[in-house]
Amino acid sequence: MGKTFSEKILGRKAGLEVRAGEVVTVSPDYILSHDNTAAIIKEFEKLDISNVACPEKLVIILDHVVPASAEKYAQNHKSIREFVEEQGIPHFYDVNNGICHQVFSEEGFARPGGLILGADSHTTSYGAFGAFSAGIGRSEVASIWATNEIWLRVPETIKIELKGILQPGVFPKDVILKIIGREGADRATYMAVEFGGEAAKNFSMSSRLTLANMAAEMGAKNGYFQADDVTLSWFEGKETENFEIFVSDDDAGFSDILPYDLSSVVPQIACPHTVDNVRPVKEVEGLVFHQGLIGTCTNGRLDDLKQAAAVLKDKRVHPKVRVLVVPASQNIYLEAVKEGVMETLAAAGCLILNPGCGPCLGAHQGILAPGERALSTANRNFRGRMGSRESEIYLASPATVAASAIEGKITDPRKYL
């Protein structure tokens, strides 16, 4: 029997022949942390050693509450900056860069064949580049800083076989919501999810990031696309050292192979309070909402903003709705300004916020009051996440949020496209 992507990559890193279910000790290529670095430093200090083992492996990106909205956040940021200085950590990105997963990708840390661990559950995102990447907790990050190693269980793999072509008005976000809705929030717990099949090659890097990001919402350890021509062209002109392309063998032992026909997918929406509570947008059309959010590590890239702008061009956001737009990174912000996307969105009445996580995790910038309902392009709709536990969050594509913003109620975007 052949091997899966994950068996090959973790085997290479461990220097062993391994199969799913085995536990390996490995050294990651990069370790990501964000504002939670302040808490990780406190754990690290308990270890009674003075220096991190490999400063060049740490990638620290401030994004969760940027700029600091209160003194306690300011103090966290300050302690992180001081630690970076003391330890001589070369890869530090301050509050003016954007969401960690986007910045990490843009800066080229996510590469085919890489092993990346991060103190954030959406670290699965870098599977978009053919890397093995998984989220871990704070104690583990502190421990890797000190020891440069961690144990990982080699995951079994579910293969999602994508075929067919997306219909107009239907986007990668609808595809991943459809998959999560059908498979359930714990379908891939402890497992790898491979996004493959003949249609995978039609997914842009941005689309791949959307799917790999949300593999976390199926419980996956890692989600990935195998590196191909789309990946390689993304890296044109960028550094391609330490590239290694791993591909599952045809006769690899997949736990399941699940076919999905893209042609039959219609716009999808995740209803409160779980990400797998998914229905076609048509079924909840007409429901009023109060706050729209276009952005996040799931859908805050240039093509997402363009999708929204295409719908909102020469239109106005409904007077009873407020729409927050949060570009995923400063680079995306700049591109969107150059291309007139921001002008379209601002002219429509959207409120443009600085790049970062924004209101997605309910820490600042647009907290929901009791009884309010949000329609968001983010990846999570858990109770209370964006504010009051008496508020609700619906999740959809940028086009669905934009179309709904015009009407002031949930709307299938296809009539605007």
Added chain:
Amino acid sequence: MKSSRVFKYGDNVNTDVIYPGKYTYSLLEPEEMARHALEDLDPGFADKVQAGDVIVAGKNFGCGSSREQAASCLKYAGVRAVIAVSFARIFFRNAINQGLPVLSSPEAAEKLEEGDRIEIDFKQGEIRSDRGVFSFPPFPDSVLGILEAGGLIPYTKEKLKKERGTGCRS
């Protein structure tokens, strides 16, 4: 008299309802974190829970974010262990790394009810209650080592006294 009292919840108890995101970057003290435990699932939990109590839940307990406070706030609230049908991966690791035992026992999770009194025998891998004795797979040595040390940080601290880890540190 069995020592631990059961608090029972359903499937997919996520990290946001265990420990809301608005508190995650505040670096609260343990007692303060304990007061917010399970705040958005069961607002009265922090007042009711006593040292030694256990949580019993359905599948995919701890799904969602990687925030380790979802495990540590339960520990600080006095929770002795979490018993569930299954656990989300990062929560499972975080709980072990915080020294909080997480036991997968679909049978116990189904049969035990709110307010039951139980006793957990970690060595034998047994949960004893008036509704029966339920077994759970005993922890592998590596995991047991971390639990016995009181979590990954004290475990790594001891380990670093003996060896220096892998590579770098030039």
